[in-house]
Amino acid sequence: MASQSVTLHDKSFGIYLPETEILNDIKVVADRINEDYASLNPLFVAVLNGSFMFASDLLKEVSMPCEISFMKVSSYENTTSTGQVTELVGLKENVAGRHLVILEDIVDTGNTVVKLLAMLKERNPASIEIATLLQKPECLKHELSVKYIGREIPNDFVVGYGLDYNGLGRNLRDIYKVL
Numbered sequence: 412m413a414s415q416s417v418t419l420h421d422k423s424f425g426i427y428l429p430e431t432e433i434l435n436d437i438k439v440v441a442d443r444i445n446e447d448y449a450s451l452n453p454l455f456v457a458v459l460n461g462s463f464m465f466a467s468d469l470l471k472e473v474s475m476p477c478e479i480s481f482m483k484v485s486s487y488e489n490t491t492s493t494g495q496v497t498e499l500v501g502l503k504e505n506v507a508g509r510h511l512v513i514l515e516d517i518v519d520t521g522n523t524v525v526k527l528l529a530m531l532k533e534r535n536p537a538s539i540e541i542a543t544l545l546q547k548p549e550c551l552k553h554e555l556s557v558k559y560i561g562r563e564i565p566n567d568f569v570v571g572y573g574l575d576y577n578g579l580g581r582n583l584r585d586i587y588k589v590l
């Protein structure tokens with residue numbers, strides 16, 4: 412049973428999406444990916460740190476042969492995007508000719524995925540799509556087509572299920588929003 416509220420650093424958060432709903436959303440995304448990539452041996456590129464839980468639960472529902480690797484970029488301090496995406500931890504795989512699916516916990520301004528798309532496109536993959544657990548459509552600053560979206564949410568800062576507030580909250584099984 413999820414706690415109704417949590418306090419992290421100086422902020423309180425109330426329950427927003429229980430784990431059961433998160434897992435249902437992930438199953439719907441995974442079913443679509445299973446259909447679209449049945450014979451394509453996709454390479455999932457999970458964006459650290461936040462996407463680790465989403466990547467784990469999504470991959471358990473993916474039924475075709477596939478691979479996964481991880482990249483790390485960072486753009487957030489406190490609860491606001493700096494607009495700068497830095498700290499790339501690279502991908503070792505040769506992605507030329509591969510079908511890539513970027514895995515994100517959340518697309519907010521879109522700064523992170525736009526930068527990642529540019530970095531990855533330079534390496535000539537056969538295709539690139541984005542799968543995100545959450546998207547905040549009101550916050551998007553880029554023309555961006557996100558093919559797989561678990562759920563659209565309003566512009567509230569959320570934590571849990573991999574998402575953090577200054578490092579804390581990633582371990583929560585459920586998603587909470589700032590009160």
Ligand SMILES: O=P(O)(O)OC[C@H]1O[C@H](OP(=O)(O)OP(=O)(O)O)[C@H](O)[C@@H]1O
Pocket residue numbers: 458459460461462484485486487492515516517518519520521522523524575
């Ligand atoms: O669409 P955007 O406005 O770029 O926001 C989304 C990104 O911000 C968060 O990552 P962050 O840079 O905070 O690193 P983290 O995953 O380590 O928390 C989140 O995990 C996304 O990667």
Ligand code: HPA
Pocket residue numbers: 487517519567568569570574575576
């Ligand atoms: O709402 C959010 N919560 C945690 N990390 C984030 N990164 C972008 N938006 C968010």
